[in-house]
Amino acid sequence: MQGNAIARDDGLLPGFADSVRDSQRCFRAVLDAMSNPGRIVRLTGLPQAPAGLDPATAAVCLSLVDFETALWLPKAMRGGPAESYLRFHCGCPIASDASEAAFALVPGSALPELAAFPIGHDQYPDRSATVVLQVEDIRADGGKRLTGPGIEAEARLAIGGLDDSFWAAQRDNAALYPLGLDFIFTSGRDVAAMPRTTRVGD
Amino acid sequence: MSILAKARIEELEQAWAGLDAPPNYAMLRRPETGLVMVRGRAGGVGSQFNLGEMTVTRCAVRLQDGRVGHAYVAGRDGRRSELAAVFDALLQDAAARPTLERTVVGPLADGHARRKGEIEAKAAATRVDFFTMTRGN
Numbered sequence: 001m002q003g004n005a006i007a008r009d010d011g012l013l014p015g016f017a018d019s020v021r022d023s024q025r026c027f028r029a030v031l032d033a034m035s036n037p038g039r040i041v042r043l044t045g046l047p048q049a050p051a052g053l054d055p056a057t058a059a060v061c062l063s064l065v066d067f068e069t070a071l072w073l074p075k076a077m078r079g080g081p082a083e084s085y086l087r088f089h090c091g092c093p094i095a096s097d098a099s100e101a102a103f104a105l106v107p108g109s110a111l112p113e114l115a116a117f118p119i120g121h122d123q124y125p126d127r128s129a130t131v132v133l134q135v136e137d138i139r140a141d142g143g144k145r146l147t148g149p150g151i152e153a154e155a156r157l158a159i160g161g162l163d164d165s166f167w168a169a170q171r172d173n174a175a176l177y178p179l180g181l182d183f184i185f186t187s188g189r190d191v192a193a194m195p196r197t198t199r200v201g202d
Numbered sequence: 203m204s205i206l207a208k209a210r211i212e213e214l215e216q217a218w219a220g221l222d223a224p225p226n227y228a229m230l231r232r233p234e235t236g237l238v239m240v241r242g243r244a245g246g247v248g249s250q251f252n253l254g255e256m257t258v259t260r261c262a263v264r265l266q267d268g269r270v271g272h273a274y275v276a277g278r279d280g281r282r283s284e285l286a287a288v289f290d291a292l293l294q295d296a297a298a299r300p301t302l303e304r305t306v307v308g309p310l311a312d313g314h315a316r317r318k319g320e321i322e323a324k325a326a327a328t329r330v331d332f333f334t335m336t337r338g339n
């Protein structure tokens with residue numbers, strides 16, 4: 001009886017086919033990416049994504065965001081298919097102010113003021129935002145040189161469609177350690193991550 | 203929705219089998235079972251307290267024409283929540299609603315009323331009237 005995916009533009013699409021296992025698999029992939037900054041991990045078992053979200057972006061949000069974590073969305077996504085999709089599947093509140101966000105979903109080409117997101121407190125450095133940056137492509141050759149915990153010698157990461165101001169922002173961010181933001185890059189089916197501990201060279 | 207949620211699985215299957223044109227639908231949210239905290243207020247007006255948790259299965263479906271149906275039913279029967287959600291979606295069509303009210307919701311409501319009546323009759327058979335001194339209130 002069950003019809004195939006019904007394409008609609010209001011964002012109400014099926015999420016993960018097998019929500020428990022697929023989200024665990026995605027969580028493991030994000031964990032892998034986060035503990036090895038610069039490593040590009042290809043996701044499997046992706047959900048259908050609404051207009052404006054890549055499958056990897058949708059998968060990361062469905063795995064990490066829930067009713068206890070407020071999600072910040074840029075103006076362009078507010079009230080659109082992406083918002084209704086995430087509200088339905090994650091049941092998450094949408095943060096009206098960047099300072100309340102636990103997660104932020106941001107297009108890499110139009111960065112908001114990153115300093116507005118919470119960086120945690122000295123007693124609770126974990127109360128900081130994780131920023132999911134959707135970019136055009138992620139490659140491991142060329143690009144910036146990354147060093148820091150989780151990287152044996154150095155890693156290379158080239159990100160297409162990312163505002164250049166990001167790299168300066170990440171240098172400032174890394175200087176805040178143990179406070180600071182963590183970043184997850186998503187593109188197509190790939191994820192890579194850059195926690196606050198990663199130092200960026202040229 | 204209350205009637206759909208309280209209907210038995212056999213009744214829902216029967217209603218589904220009785221449809222002239224069973225619709226195609228896609229699962230927006232597959233049936234998933236979890237716990238919800240039931241809250242109460244003493245006498246309906248006191249302060250809120252947690253009565254206890256109950257097992258609930260929920261499901262959301264989308265018909266081919268885009269209508270979305272949701273269901274939250276007590277228990278762990280995924281198929282029951284699925285069918286309840288499909289009927290919820292079907293009932294949102296204003297044109298089809300009167301027919302469905304008659305052929306589906308009516309019989310389900312009757313079945314529910316009958317079961318309720320049976321339980322009440324059983325309870326009434328063991329009823330004891332207490333005569334007590336009038337309390338101060």
